[in-house]
Amino acid sequence: MKFNTKTIHGGQKHEETTGSVMPPIFQTSTYAQSSPGVHKGYEYSRAANPTRTALEDNFAAIENGTHGFAFSSGLSAIDCVLKMLNPGDEVIAGDDLYGGSYRMFTRMFQKYGLKFQFVDMNSVENVGRVVSKNTKLVWLETPTNPLMKIADIEEISKTVKSTNPNILVAVDNTFATPYLQQPLDLGADIVMHSATKYLGGHSDLVMGALMVKDQKLAEELHFIQFAGGAVAGPMDSFLALRGIKTLHVRMQRHCENGKAVANFLAGHDKVGAVYYPGFEDHPNHEVAKKQMKDFGGMVSFRLKDERKEAAFKFLESTSVFTLAESLGGVESLVNHPVTMTHASIPEPERLKIGITDSLIRLSVGIEDEKDLLEDLEQALQV
Numbered sequence: 001m002k003f004n005t006k007t008i009h010g011g012q013k014h015e016e017t018t019g020s021v022m023p024p025i026f027q028t029s030t031y032a033q034s035s036p037g038v039h040k041g042y043e044y045s046r047a048a049n050p051t052r053t054a055l056e057d058n059f060a061a062i063e064n065g066t067h068g069f070a071f072s073s074g075l076s077a078i079d080c081v082l083k084m085l086n087p088g089d090e091v092i093a094g095d096d097l098y099g100g101s102y103r104m105f106t107r108m109f110q111k112y113g114l115k116f117q118f119v120d121m122n123s124v125e126n127v128g129r130v131v132s133k134n135t136k137l138v139w140l141e142t143p144t145n146p147l148m149k150i151a152d153i154e155e156i157s158k159t160v161k162s163t164n165p166n167i168l169v170a171v172d173n174t175f176a177t178p179y180l181q182q183p184l185d186l187g188a189d190i191v192m193h194s195a196t197k198y199l200g201g202h203s204d205l206v207m208g209a210l211m212v213k214d215q216k217l218a219e220e221l222h223f224i225q226f227a228g229g230a231v232a233g234p235m236d237s238f239l240a241l242r243g244i245k246t247l248h249v250r251m252q253r254h255c256e257n258g259k260a261v262a263n264f265l266a267g268h269d270k271v272g273a274v275y276y277p278g279f280e281d282h283p284n285h286e287v288a289k290k291q292m293k294d295f296g297g298m299v300s301f302r303l304k305d306e307r308k309e310a311a312f313k314f315l316e317s318t319s320v321f322t323l324a325e326s327l328g329g330v331e332s333l334v335n336h337p338v339t340m341t342h343a344s345i346p347e348p349e350r351l352k353i354g355i356t357d358s359l360i361r362l363s364v365g366i367e368d369e370k371d372l373l374e375d376l377e378q379a380l381q382v
């Protein structure tokens with residue numbers, strides 16, 4: 001099956017008792033047994049629920065994996081991966097991570113004895129340099145949030161695995177989605193999504209996903225999902241599955257509109273830098289072209305007027321773009337990383353990587369391009 005068919009049919013079968021074409025929402029916690037321990041594969045919905053199974057099989061299919069897991073949030077999916085590690089183990093992570101991932105690493109798992117090295121994953125050498133005998137996991141995002149840096153998944157996987165084949169490489173694929181890049185095919189072991197974003201696609205649920213292609217790894221993650229308990233509910237599983245059916249169509253439009261917005265901003269006299277991997281002068285444009293099918297719908301930029309007041313005036317003036325956290329929905333959103341999504345990163349760290357008051361992040365939706373550009377133009381003139 002090709003990707004555009006997998007989004008709709010991947011891992012799906014019609015429901016057995018009625019032939020229902022769409023998976024029913026099995027809103028149940030438990031399942032009748034005919035004799036102790038004799039059941040139809042479902043005992044208790046923390047372990048498995050048929051609506052969640054339908055979604056998890058689809059998760060696996062769209063990332064070219066063998067197993068998928070649905071969690072109650074993106075962060076609980078990351079939490080599950082880190083719980084495979086032991087005190088003293090080292091994790092190499094990008095220095096431009098989603099704020100919540102950084103917060104979890106530094107304020108939750110550091111105190112349980114995990115060690116984190118944050119490096120700029122723009123360059124493979126940076127990663128190679130900090131690999132040690134205790135390194136167990138490399139955690140990377142590409143494109144990064146909010147500065148749209150690109151990491152070379154294939155080269156990073158090769159480099160760390162040439163030192164030690166047991167080091168796991170995990171990719172937070174939330175920004176790109178499997179429509180644009182499929183990390184398991186590029187050498188990664190684990191793909192993670194905040195399904196809250198593009199996979200769900202309609203800003204109506206909070207969910208996380210993990211996808212893997214290895215049986216033993218799948219067993220380990222399934223144990224932690226079951227024992228830890230942060231599972232997705234049946235209603236949310238249904239919504240996510242419905243969202244994924246249009247992922248390829250939505251992504252195509254997100255990419256078109258993203259390109260139009262990036263070009264518009266780059267040509268505007270009130271705008272400074274524009275961060276978009278589709279530009280030829282983006283420092284990792286060649287890597288982006290190699291591993292991504294297109295460049296997505298996320299665009300960040302700075303106003304030339306670097307004062308916080310100027311950014312706030314813009315952020316209060318858009319009307320088609322809603323000022324809100326999150327991304328990846330059909331509707332366009334605008335966000336101020338310093339005060340919103342990245343407020344949990346300490347100021348010195350933020351400034352070091354360039355998350356300053358003048359930085360604005362757009363999640364470009366699938367509305368009419370003309371309305372989007374007109375909205376940005378009027379907000380830039382306020």
Ligand SMILES: *Cc1c(COP(=O)(O)O)cnc(C)c1O
Pocket residue numbers: 073074075076098100101141145172174175193194195196197206207208
């Ligand atoms: C939103 C997000 C997360 C966290 O996911 P939640 O569903 O909010 O828990 C992780 N990584 C990235 C890149 C995100 O955008």
